[in-house]
Amino acid sequence: MQGYKAPQKDALFVMNELLGFEKHYADLGFEDASPDMVEAIFSEAAKFSENVLAPINAIGDEEGCTWTDSVVTTPTGFKEAYQQYVEGGWPSMTHPAEFGGQELPYSLSSALGEWLSGANHAWAMYPGLSQGCMATLEAHGTPEQKKMFLHKLVAGTWTGTMCLTESHCGSDLGMLKTKAEKNDDGTYSLTGTKIFISAGEHDMSENIVHIVIARLPGAPEGTKGISLFAVPKFNVSADGENEDRNAVTCGSIEHKMGIKGSATCVINFDGAKGYLIGTENRGLNCMFTFMNSARIGTGLEGLASSETAFQGALAYAKDRLQFRSMKGVQNPAGPADPIIVHPDVRRMLLTQKAFAEGSRALAIYAMKLVDITLYSKDEADKQLSEAKLAFLTPIVKAFLTETAQESTSYGMQVYGGHGFIKEWGMEQLARDTRICTMYEGTTGIQAIDLLARKVVGSNGKLLDVFTQEVRDYCLSIRDKGQFNAWSNAIEVHLDEWKQLTVDITKRAANNPDELGAASVDYLMYSGYVTVGYFWLKMAVLAQEKLDAGVDNPEFYQAKLHTAKFYFDRLLTRTRSLVSAIETGSDSLMSMPVDQFDLGA
């Protein structure tokens, strides 16, 4: 496979030109995060991704992790790459100076999040989980806990995990069984077994801080009886130094379809010492801090896969000679034309490109909202951003990872039979990204979160808040006649989106299964319209740039071409989604369970 190239120019286009990040950072008081500074950071992040992580991506898949007697060894080069990551200061980028952080805005990590994963999804899991652990401690830890854990986590000397899943409960955390009992010294003893713990055990860091959900004796049943704990692999002194081994061990690692370089661990807690984070029985509320950023982070992984699959497929499509164009010979010097002359190959490439770039705009926009919720002093702006972020988070998570399945599948398909062969790297991409629609809440869970919890749960208010932004934008470009067709298409979708919501809500009043029946199609519909809004914005901006005269007109011309493809070929997918949604729940629910399988 050709080398990975971090899409720096496109990320900078989105931040600086499309979303006005210079002003955004200045407004929030991040004077250091000037465009020059951002560009310099991105340039280093790109080098690290391209030169350090990409070369060990196939090795990680080939070797996987090995487990012996509770010790996990990561693939060749993973540990050294992590060392370079720490030496580069990457773990500390967005964390408070108090703990050794660089206090850069959170959104700066969006490019890093995409590129690390785009170059090496499995490797990126290790620092990714640490970020979740730190975010939880920063938001909900006591000063003592922060002092104990955060210095080494921020430095990257230690890493962290999130321990939620148990064998009998994944989505439904209310069923968890891991027990926590209070000790006389105020700590807790945790006992139970967690599964699917990414980075749960490995050889990269000196300690691992597990953020664990567990149940106290006599806690209320279900999600109202969940408490949150920090449980280190090695016990930690008050000033944050390693002490003796805690009763936390890795019982085994999973053999998986992909991200084989990422250790997915069974973690046994055998009376392990833990520290309560937040209030007893209110652990799930604290978890949401982490879960929302993890969900956007997973969306970035999906976007990353679309980009990497696009790069791989494009290189092959330019190089591989097969058949002549139906229009006649395009490459007279060769025995055949490069397959990029064939319309269906272009359809696949443009789908990948439109998903990658449209998703990038949406994801970085979501990260901008996160910034505002974290740092803004303007309460109204903060609340508005929180509302938009709540609405967009399940869309970012599910839509960007679902479209990544299509992008990576096309990555293989463009290669024909060669796509199935390991050495080209395209099949690894498809295997690695397959987890993204399942972990951090499946697509079905995101869809219910969007439709039932966010939209219907707010009486449609969260939908209105976001669509008002889109309406205002469409109104603002009315005078630019050139884009009326696309702008109208978006406005028609806004009305339809609202109507669909009203109809589903009405049906659900009599039959709550109507929500589940509509949910995933509704989420995908929402994704196509939302990304369509960003394509419209990118197209309008690109035309402005071209009209004004720029040094690199091709970049902006490409945006216009890709936007046209999006409106012609991808936004139109809403037609079938609407047809499906309108049929309601009957065809899903009417068949008795014992009639499902009578064919054998």
Place this chain on the structure above:
Amino acid sequence: MQGYKAPQKDALFVMNELLGFEKHYADLGFEDASPDMVEAIFSEAAKFSENVLAPINAIGDEEGCTWTDSVVTTPTGFKEAYQQYVEGGWPSMTHPAEFGGQELPYSLSSALGEWLSGANHAWAMYPGLSQGCMATLEAHGTPEQKKMFLHKLVAGTWTGTMCLTESHCGSDLGMLKTKAEKNDDGTYSLTGTKIFISAGEHDMSENIVHIVIARLPGAPEGTKGISLFAVPKFNVSADGENEDRNAVTCGSIEHKMGIKGSATCVINFDGAKGYLIGTENRGLNCMFTFMNSARIGTGLEGLASSETAFQGALAYAKDRLQFRSMKGVQNPAGPADPIIVHPDVRRMLLTQKAFAEGSRALAIYAMKLVDITLYSKDEADKQLSEAKLAFLTPIVKAFLTETAQESTSYGMQVYGGHGFIKEWGMEQLARDTRICTMYEGTTGIQAIDLLARKVVGSNGKLLDVFTQEVRDYCLSIRDKGQFNAWSNAIEVHLDEWKQLTVDITKRAANNPDELGAASVDYLMYSGYVTVGYFWLKMAVLAQEKLDAGVDNPEFYQAKLHTAKFYFDRLLTRTRSLVSAIETGSDSLMSMPVDQFDLGA
């Protein structure tokens, strides 16, 4: 993963009740193939698939094939299973008595083709390729060649391959370089390297007969200069006994995403002795015999994956407890409800079920057409069947394998994170079936075959021939008011299908890229309508059975429920396909190649 169950009842329903196979076989003179006989054969085929092949499916994936010094060793149990397959007489089922065959109708192998692959896709590649080799020799070999090769192939003592692909040519066979030079004794010497040769070398049989395309000195360029040869691994005496080793060796095997138990070989011909099949330079015509049946065979593999993924997902969905139904507690004895109560889980299961059963009806119908083309004495019937088969073959190949990607992806998705873990078997299914949209002609190749070669190439006649059958059927059920909505939906699609074809043809007259631009969406459109026709037929028949009173009403009720799901949720996918097709080629072709990647 739970055990595989061959869908015997459903296959018998399609053959005996839906498609009238008793009369069909009698008409063609196959008196032996009575319903009782068919059922007995199916029962044995089911046992073999379930008890012999399914248990070694995961082993095959885990071990893969190994290559040392041109010798390939298949996974544990593969050789023994093949021995049982031979002892059961399966290789000879549909072949002429003259060579030791049982002379059963070709279509009887459709169930076998599905079930072998559904139980163990990788293993099924070995006998599958043999069938292609035998079909080619039976159709185009000289009496001497038949005598040399067919006895042992039909017995299964030998196996066969098809050697087409070279590293620089896959779809575009006109570029092939392998040379064949005529020897004084009338044989040929073949020199060249073929890649991606399934079952090219292995340890299951005493000899391997390669069917190879090559180019004679001075042959016309392109596909008009391709000749076909039989090239055995061991030279063969005139009466079909092994002699000395021929200059055919396996240079290596590929490391692949899936079907790891299937040896995908690089085969080197170093002046290997070969026998011309058919006429010099007319090899591709002979290949079509094989390619058409191989394409339907690949469609059966796709159908098989949909079925197996459905079975696996259904078992988990009934067993896994997670959340309560939104309608209230359904499983008061348990801590949560089985996930099959959730509408979105049912949406995934019903999609798999509707694809599997609808595809099965279509595939067996195509096999019925093959029977008629092979055995009928009625020339008009034969020609009509040939026309329908030519039209349906690319649809069967591409639609059944594309929908298999969705079915197997849902197989994992229903399992949530567990779907990504090897021990459940769902991820292997997705990896194994991924090749099906790429080998035997990619989806893009099938789509061009359908739209450009078959439909536009016949001035729409092939489309009309098939849609007339559908129209006649819809007309015949007009009096059954109950099904008017679905019947009308199909009829509206028939008109639209025609109109789309007319529109595309018109645009293509000025711009041939319009064909490629529309092709894959057109093929998928054709697939949804064609399978919709079979769902309509199955629903009407199921209602007739229920009205007449049957012992097993649940089987027929399930057909009605699933048909409703198909019309509500799957046929409606044509809406987006039409929208995409109507936009034409402009958004695909307008971007210059050097603008594709400017983001990095």
